Each structure stands twice: as C-alpha cells, then as structure tokens.
Amino acid sequence: MYEYIIGNITDFTEDRLVLETNHIGYSILVPVTTLANMQGVKDKVKIYIHQHVREDEISLYGFGSKEERRLFRDLIGISGIGPKAAMGILSSFTLDQFIGYLNASDEKAISTAPGIGKKTANRLILELKDKYKHHLSTSDGNTGSSATASTAKEAVEALEALAYSYSEALQMVEFVYIDGMELQDVIKKALAVRASYDQ
Structure with a gap:
C-alpha cells in the first residue's frame, strides 16, 4: 500500500499525470483541480496515493492533500x-466547496457533478454531512466563500428567477460572495460581474 510518492511530473493527460521517481514512472489518476495546481511545477511534488485493486x-x-484523499x-x-x-466530484468542486454544500444540504449544487443525480446527492448528504460538519477550511479559514450561507443560497435562487441556470447562478454568487454580505449586495455584484464578462 502506497502512502505517497514524491517525484517529478514528466507528463500530463486530461485526467492523469506521470510521476517519475527512482527511474520509475507512475501513471496516477488525479482530479482536474489537482492537475490544474500541478501544471507548470518543475520541482518535486508529493502526491498522496490511494491504490484501487480490481x-x-x-x-x-493521487491527491494534493490527505484531506482530499480522505474525502475520496x-x-x-x-x-x-x-x-x-x-x-468527478473532486474535479467539480474544491474540498471546501463540496463540504460547504454538504453542510448546507445543497443537493442541487452537488448534483451538478458528472454522474450525480439528486437522489445520489441526497444520499451523499445523509451519509457524509455529520462526518464533515466540523471541517475547517484548509486554506484561508473562510468557508463562506463556497456560497453556503443562507444569504448566498437566496441569491442563487433570485438569480434563477432572473432566468439564469442553477449552475450559472451558483458560479456567479460564489465569485462575489463574502461571508456576512447582504442579499441585495450579493445579487448586484453578481449581476455586475456577469455584465462585464458578457461585454
């Protein structure tokens, strides 16, 4: 059983990387989010490993942190x-985003991941919410950025009412939301950012 592998990245594809150490190249499946963080890195990297045997x-x-591997x-x-x-879940959301959706019981957000319907999303919430309810952000401590507060959820619903799709509205709100913002401010800023993007 592997715990982690430290080496140099020698190749990328859309869903995996090749990590070379001691003249051996390991082909490792990784989430898109991990690939994005690793591209362009020339120094040695540490990849936490889960070995799956069929x-x-x-x-x-492979995962960039123990927390990601634990979630997997x-x-x-x-x-x-x-x-x-x-x-697919780990490629669609950051760790904090997904845990935020669990804590907010936001099955609509979770079901935007490929292959995850609302029924499966609800089962994930049921089985994992309590396990991750005390999770703290591993980055800047601001879990509010994952748009999990009730105000942010209301903003998403308001943007849906303005004919944006749920996934569009969620992205817009997550881009501007800061914990403690007023509902009207979230909506105004989200619309302003979208307008500037569409120009």
Missing part, C-alpha cells in the same frame, strides 16, 4: 459511488 486492474489515484475514500465507501464518480 480483478483485472490496479489503479493509482469516504465517497467510494458509499454504495453506488465508484472511483469514477468520486473523481
């Missing part, structure tokens, strides 16, 4: 969630 295949899944393992421990679906 009858006909042994695969290595918790996800695949849920009935009906395989490695592919778990990687």
Whole structure:
C-alpha cells in the first residue's frame, strides 16, 4: 500500500499525470483541480496515493492533500459511488466547496457533478454531512466563500428567477460572495460581474 510518492511530473493527460521517481514512472489518476495546481511545477511534488485493486486492474489515484484523499475514500465507501464518480466530484468542486454544500444540504449544487443525480446527492448528504460538519477550511479559514450561507443560497435562487441556470447562478454568487454580505449586495455584484464578462 502506497502512502505517497514524491517525484517529478514528466507528463500530463486530461485526467492523469506521470510521476517519475527512482527511474520509475507512475501513471496516477488525479482530479482536474489537482492537475490544474500541478501544471507548470518543475520541482518535486508529493502526491498522496490511494491504490484501487480490481480483478483485472490496479489503479493509482493521487491527491494534493490527505484531506482530499480522505474525502475520496469516504465517497467510494458509499454504495453506488465508484472511483469514477468520486473523481468527478473532486474535479467539480474544491474540498471546501463540496463540504460547504454538504453542510448546507445543497443537493442541487452537488448534483451538478458528472454522474450525480439528486437522489445520489441526497444520499451523499445523509451519509457524509455529520462526518464533515466540523471541517475547517484548509486554506484561508473562510468557508463562506463556497456560497453556503443562507444569504448566498437566496441569491442563487433570485438569480434563477432572473432566468439564469442553477449552475450559472451558483458560479456567479460564489465569485462575489463574502461571508456576512447582504442579499441585495450579493445579487448586484453578481449581476455586475456577469455584465462585464458578457461585454
């Protein structure tokens, strides 16, 4: 069982990287978010590994942090969630975003991940919410940026009423939302950013 591998990245594809150490190249499946952070890095990197064994295949899944790997393992421990679906979730959201959606019981947001319907999203919330309710942000401590507060949710609903799709509205709000903002300010700023983007 691998804990982590330290080496140099020698190749990328859309869903994996090749990590070389001691003249061995390991092909490792990684979330899109991890790939984005690793591209252009020339120094040695540490990738936390989950080894998945099936009858006909042994695969290595890699993550930028132990917390991401823990979430992956918790996800695949849920009935009906395989490695592919778990990687889709980790590629769609940052760790803090996903945990924010769990804590807010936001099945609509979670169901925007590929292969995850509302029924599955509700099962994820049911099985994981309590496990992650005390999670603190691993970056700047501001979990409010994942648009999980009630004000942010109301802003998303208001933008939906203005004919934006749920995923569009969610992205707009997440881009501008800061914990403690007033509802009208969130909506105004989201619309202003969208307007400048559309020009």
